[in-house]
Amino acid sequence: MAYLDNVKTFVRVFELRNMSAAARDLRISAAVASSRISQLEEHLGVRLFQRTTRQLNPTEQGNTFYKGATKILDAVQDAEADISNITSVPRGSLYIAAPLGLGQKIIAPFVPEFHAEYPHVHIRLRLSDRRLDLAAEGLDASFFLGVPEDSTLKLRKIMDCPRQLYASPDYLAKHGQPETSADLKGKHACLNLRYPGAREFQWPLETSEGVKRVTVTGPFESDHGEVLTNWALEGHGIILKPMFEVSDHVASGALVPVLENEPPTPIQLACLFMHRRMQDPKARLFIDFMVKKIQDALAP
Known part of the structure; x- marks a missing residue:
């Protein structure tokens, strides 16, 4: 598991180009993230990043390793999700964001209902009208009004709101x-x-x-x-x-x-998420649950 943690850390540092941001996303300290990268480099016998005081850029070896590392992590998470769907009760915390008006009026009232159905899942709801960076903020999903600027995110359209x-x-x-x-x-x-x-x-x-x-x-x-x-x-x-x-x-x-x-x-109402986050069964459950509630609540 230690090696897998090192690979996960490398992938987030590679994607964010920032050690501190990756550490926040993984909910570890920057020192731990740096140590994991060093351990991985020592194991592989190559430098994965060129480090300066201001920049963190992947080396040629880092670019090559990233392509294989993401395939490994996706395969592991797919397998874990399949097992969780069969054998376990969803549990843990979900970090969800939404615009203030939508969150107050529509989403927040249904959170207790979801928790009653899945009592081991804890919802951490952040309401903000600002554009949020899912990776940097450590969010599992974000409900969104408008057109997202980040094309790397997955989008599930819910409806067009007049x-x-x-x-x-x-x-x-x-x-x-x-x-x-x-x-x-x-x-x-x-x-x-x-x-x-x-x-x-x-x-x-x-x-x-x-x-x-x-x-x-x-x-x-x-x-x-x-x-x-x-x-x-x-x-x-x-x-x-x-x-x-x-x-x-x-x-x-x-x-x-x-x-x-x-x-x-009209403005598009959608849910944004990163592909790997949706491998988590509880994230899929929450989004499916809330999409249905929103559509019912806002139906003409």
Whole structure:
């Protein structure tokens, strides 16, 4: 098992190009990760990485060993998953992430139900509207609204969620109801979800001329979706939200639809995971369970 642990550590260091990030992902110390790489290099009689103070790059031998190492680990994990499906009760911790609105309204309420069915599986749920790095954060799966930037991840599409622009009646009484997408530019305060590394924000609207990407601005922005909702409720501007996220506020009249003749395009709701994480039976069980719950909860 010690050799297999060394191989697992090598694969994560190779993929992340960072000893500390790999150690966090494996939940070991950086010193242990470094020691495992050194043991593996001594066993193989070659250097697997060229190390400098700033970079960690694989050698030619490291590139060759990685191709074989991933096949070995995939085969071992497939075999373990098959055995677990037959002989054992799912157990251990799952680290799951989700956007704040989806997590609060849809996912979190079903976590106790999943735990009641699988009492030996512990769910560690992180809610954040920021884009998260699954490998660096040590996540087993992440529910996601939009299109992922990392093409190396596996994606399971759940559904397309309709969206709408909303504002409070007080805001519209003061500033008027926009009649076309052109009215959003300069005439209205648009409340944007923005986080470090985010690109220039545009709202994709379905117009009579096709989808138009409208660059919008406003006096406030945040990386926290609930903050934007609260600002809209207080009359500070217009928000773009999935309909399910603000349905209670719309039903009460606290928020009203804006620009219904040019609505935003629907947004993809999906689950992201790394291939090897899905070999874990409890990860497959949780994702299958939650996908069904989400589809039932958000069905038209």
